[in-house]
Amino acid sequence: xxxxxxxxxCGSNIAGTVDTEKVAQSAEPLPKxxxxxxxxxxxxxxxxxxxxxxxxxxxxxRVIVAACSPxxxxxxxxxxxxxxxLNPYLLEMVNIREQCSWxxxxxDQATDKAISLLTSAILRNxxxxxxxxxxxxxxNKALVIGGGIAGIQSALDLAEVGYQTYLVEKTPSIGxxxxxxxxxxxxxxxxxxxxxxxxxxxxxxxxxTLLANSEVIEVDGYVGNFNVKIRKKATYVDPVKCxxxxxxxxxxxxxxxxxxxxxxxxxxxxxxxxxxxxxxTYIIDEEACLGIDPLICAKCRDVCGPDAxxxxxxxxxxxxxxxxxxxxxxYEPYPIENIGEYGYGTIHNVIxxxxxxxxxxxxxxxxxxxxxxxxxxxxxxxVFIHCAGSRDPAxxxxxxxxxxxxxxxxxxxxxxxLVHDGTAVNFYxxxxxxxxxxxxxxxxxxxxxxxxxIKGKVSELIEDGDQVLVRGVNTLTSETVxxxxxLVVLATGLIPSEGTRQIAKMLxxxxxxxxxxxEAHPKLKPVDTVISGVFLAGTASGxxxxxxxxxxxxxxxxxxxxxxxxxxxxxEATIANVNxxxxxxxxxxxxSCPYSAIELVAKNSFGHTIKVASVNEAxxxxxxxxxxxxxxxxxxxxxxxxxxxxxxxxxxxxx
Amino acid sequence: MMIQEQKGExxxxxxxxxxxxxxxxxxxxxxxxxxxxxxxxxxxKVMCSGRVNPMFVVNALQQGADGVLIGxxxxxxxxxxxxxxxxxxxxxxxxxxxxxLGIEPDRVKMTWVSAAEGxxxxxxxxxxxxxxxxxxxxxxIRRDNEW
Numbered sequence: 093x094x095x096x097x098x099x100x101x102c103g104s105n106i107a108g109t110v111d112t113e114k115v116a117q118s119a120e121p122l123p124k125x126x127x128x129x130x131x132x133x134x135x136x137x138x139x140x141x142x143x144x145x146x147x148x149x150x151x152x153x154r155v156i157v158a159a160c161s162p163x164x165x166x167x168x169x170x171x172x173x174x175x176x177x178l179n180p181y182l183l184e185m186v187n188i189r190e191q192c193s194w195x196x197x198x199x200d201q202a203t204d205k206a207i208s209l210l211t212s213a214i215l216r217n218x219x220x221x222x223x224x225x226x227x228x229x230x231x232n233k234a235l236v237i238g239g240g241i242a243g244i245q246s247a248l249d250l251a252e253v254g255y256q257t258y259l260v261e262k263t264p265s266i267g268x269x270x271x272x273x274x275x276x277x278x279x280x281x282x283x284x285x286x287x288x289x290x291x292x293x294x295x296x297x298x299x300x301t302l303l304a305n306s307e308v309i310e311v312d313g314y315v316g317n318f319n320v321k322i323r324k325k326a327t328y329v330d331p332v333k334c335x336x337x338x339x340x341x342x343x344x345x346x347x348x349x350x351x352x353x354x355x356x357x358x359x360x361x362x363x364x365x366x367x368x369x370x371x372x373t374y375i376i377d378e379e380a381c382l383g384i385d386p387l388i389c390a391k392c393r394d395v396c397g398p399d400a401x402x403x404x405x406x407x408x409x410x411x412x413x414x415x416x417x418x419x420x421x422x423y424e425p426y427p428i429e430n431i432g433e434y435g436y437g438t439i440h441n442v443i444x445x446x447x448x449x450x451x452x453x454x455x456x457x458x459x460x461x462x463x464x465x466x467x468x469x470x471x472x473x474x475v476f477i478h479c480a481g482s483r484d485p486a487x488x489x490x491x492x493x494x495x496x497x498x499x500x501x502x503x504x505x506x507x508x509x510l511v512h513d514g515t516a517v518n519f520y521x522x523x524x525x526x527x528x529x530x531x532x533x534x535x536x537x538x539x540x541x542x543x544x545x546i547k548g549k550v551s552e553l554i555e556d557g558d559q560v561l562v563r564g565v566n567t568l569t570s571e572t573v574x575x576x577x578x579l580v581v582l583a584t585g586l587i588p589s590e591g592t593r594q595i596a597k598m599l600x601x602x603x604x605x606x607x608x609x610x611e612a613h614p615k616l617k618p619v620d621t622v623i624s625g626v627f628l629a630g631t632a633s634g635x636x637x638x639x640x641x642x643x644x645x646x647x648x649x650x651x652x653x654x655x656x657x658x659x660x661x662x663x664e665a666t667i668a669n670v671n672x673x674x675x676x677x678x679x680x681x682x683x684s685c686p687y688s689a690i691e692l693v694a695k696n697s698f699g700h701t702i703k704v705a706s707v708n709e710a711x712x713x714x715x716x717x718x719x720x721x722x723x724x725x726x727x728x729x730x731x732x733x734x735x736x737x738x739x740x741x742x743x744x745x746x747x
Numbered sequence: 748m749m750i751q752e753q754k755g756e757x758x759x760x761x762x763x764x765x766x767x768x769x770x771x772x773x774x775x776x777x778x779x780x781x782x783x784x785x786x787x788x789x790x791x792k793v794m795c796s797g798r799v800n801p802m803f804v805v806n807a808l809q810q811g812a813d814g815v816l817i818g819x820x821x822x823x824x825x826x827x828x829x830x831x832x833x834x835x836x837x838x839x840x841x842x843x844x845x846x847x848l849g850i851e852p853d854r855v856k857m858t859w860v861s862a863a864e865g866x867x868x869x870x871x872x873x874x875x876x877x878x879x880x881x882x883x884x885x886x887x888i889r890r891d892n893e894w
Contacts, residue, residue, distance in 0.1 A: 161775045161778070162792075163772070163775060187775075187790070189778065190774065190775040190777075190778025190779060191774050191775065191778055191790055192786075194778040194779070194781050195777055195778050195781070195782065195783055195784055195786075195869070196783065196784075196786045197783060198786065201786040202786060204786070205786045205789065208789055209789065209790075212789070212791070600828060602823075602824065602828070622826060666794070684797075684833060686827050686828040686829045686830065687827075687828075713827060714794055715794050715795035715797055715798065715826075715827035715830050716793060716794050716795055716797065716798030717795060717797030717798060717827065717829075717830045717833055719798060719800070720797060720798050720799060720800040720801075720833075720834075720837070721833070729794070729798060732793055732794060732798060734800065734802075737791060737793070737803055738803070738806055740791045741762060741791070741803060741806050741807045741810055741812070742810050744760075744762050744789040744791065744807075744811075744812070745760060745762060745807055745809075745810035745811030745812045746810060746811055
C-alpha cells in the first residue's frame, strides 16, 4: 500500500489560513504514506498531472487530496484514479476549505484542525477496501402515472424515442385539468383545440398502452426494474364495440353532477366524460348506475345496438415491469370552502375560478353565454379576487401559485369580450406576470379591454339581495373600497392532487412543506426525485403553467430515457454488507431498513438451517442505518465501516 | 490538545458526525458563505445520521473528545426517510446511559441542519462549543492513547 497525499493551496483560499507546508509535513511520518506534496491548484490540469506522474513513477495505489468539499471535486479525482487503473473508491478527499480555511481565521488553529482532519483521512483510507459497483439489467419500458398534459407529453416523447410506454390515468379520459379550460393565456388559444390532437396521438401511438380508469396500486423494485400493479376499473362498456351513438344517454333515468363542468350541469349515469375524450367510449358511473349488482335497470343495454354494455364486467389487475417511472399526477384547486370570509358555498354568487372557466367555455353548461349559476342572469359587474387562499401563511397557503394572476386576467378579459357593457374588477396583492408575453397580456387587459385593477385585498364578502357586497381596501390610495358585484370569482391556488399525495406515499417520495413532491435538487435536478428511476413531470412538484408543464414533462421523458437507453446500470457501491458468520438472524436490521432492502434468508450451515440477513444490493441506498442497529457488528456499511469510523475518531480525538 | 496549550483557557475537542445530505452540506454552505465559527469541531462524514452507532459516541468520549455532535436532516426530511428518527431515539437512550455512568449527557448533542442552513450550522457550533466549555474537560472513561 502506497499513499500519495496532496495538499491544495487553492490559491490563497486555503493557503491564506492554513500552513499547507506544515500540513504536508505532518503526513510524511505516517505509515504507508509514500509522498506528501503541496500544490497551488490540485484540480488544475498540471495539478492532476502531478498526481498522475506520482502514480506512475512511485507506484501509488491510494490518493488523498486535502482541498475543497468532496461535493466539488471528488468526481474529478475519482475519474483520475479510474483512468490510471486504480479503484476510484481508494480516493479520499479532505475538506480543508469549506470546513476549515473559510470558516476560521486563526492560522495556527486552522492548521491544527487541517492536520487532524488529514490524519483521520489517512487512517480511514488505509482501511478502505476497493469497491466494485454492481450492475443490474434494465427493463426498457416506461410507466407514466397521470394523463394530464404533463403525462401526455412525457408519454408521447418516450414513445417517439421508441420506448414502450404505459400511461395510467385514474379518470375515464386523459386530458386532465387542461381539458376543462376554455382558453389559455396569454395567446387565448382554445385549450381543447391544442390538446385534443395530442390526446388522439396518445390513443393511436403503437408504443403507448393507455390504461384509463386505472390506478397504480403497488410499486416495488428499484431503478431499471420496477414491479408495478395497476388496477383497471370496470367501465361496463366495451370500448371496441361502442360507436358513440349516444342512444343510451337519453334513456338513463339517473342524473348526477357532471364533474367535467365543475358540477354545474347534470349528466347521466352512462356518459362520455367530454366530447373529445380519449379513449373515446361511453362508460358507466358504477356509483350511480342502477344496473350494477343488483340489476335494477338495464334501459341502456336494451337500446344499445352494438351490444357494448356488459354489467358483469370486473376490474382487472395488471402486473408489469418498468425501467423508469414518471409521476405526472398534477394538482387540484385549493378548497375554497376553507376561506370563511369569502363565504363560498353559502353566498350564492361567489364561485371558483374553475367554475367560471366552465361558464365562459363554449362547450360549458351555459353554451358560452356568461350566466351566473344562481339565477341564470348575465352578471354586469364581476369581481375577481386574486390570491384567494394564497400568499397567506397565517391561515391558508403560504406560497404563490404562479398561474392565478394570469388566469384571472384571462377571465376578466374574456368576460369583457363576451359582455361588452360589463365591468370586470380585479383585486390583487401583486400582479405577477413572469412569463413570455404575460406582461403584455396584462397590459392589454388593463388598457385595451378596460379591465379594472385594484391593488388590495378583499376582507369580506356579504350577500346583499341578489348581489354581493365586496369590502376591501385600495392600498395605493389607502381608501376602503365597497362595491356591489353580480358575481364574485375566487382565484384559488394550486395544491397537490389527491393522486400526487397517494403516489408520493406509495413510492416513498419526500414531499416539501406544501405537500408537493420534492425534486432531487431544486435547481439542477428539477425533474429527478431522490429515488433513482422516478422522475417528475408537471405540477406534481409545484404550481406551473402549461408551457412550463410541457417542457418539464419533456425534461422528465429525456431524463427517463437516460435510464431506459442503458442495457445495465451501475448501482452505488457503498452499500450494506453482511458477515454471515457473525449474523445471528435477529432481524433488527430488517426492521431498521427504510427501503425493505434486507430480508432474513435460510442458509445451510454445516447441515443446520440458520437464518441470516441478506441485502438486496439493488434496493440498498447505502444509508448505513442497519449497520448502526446490528448488535453483533455483523452488517457493515462498505466505505463507512465501523473500523474506518473508529480510526477517524481515534485520530480526531487523539493527543 | 495543542489548542489548549496555546490559549491557556480550556478549548474543548468536539467530534461531529454529520450526514452527507443535510448537515454536511449545511457545513459546506457555512464555508462558501464564509461564516466564521470556533475551530473546535472536527467533522466525520457519514451518509446518514442513522449510521451513527452509539458506540461511536462513547468511543469518541473515551478517545479524547470532550463533546460529540450528531447532525442530521430535519425531521421528515431525512434523505433516507427515517434514519434521523432512529438516530434521535438512539441518542435519547444513550444520554440516559451516560448519566448513569456519571457523564454529563449534555456532552452529546443532536441537531438538525439542512443543506440551506449554513448560518444555523455556525450557530450550532458556537452553542455546542460554549456549552462544552462550561462542562470542562471530559475525564471519566478517558483512554490514554499513545501514538
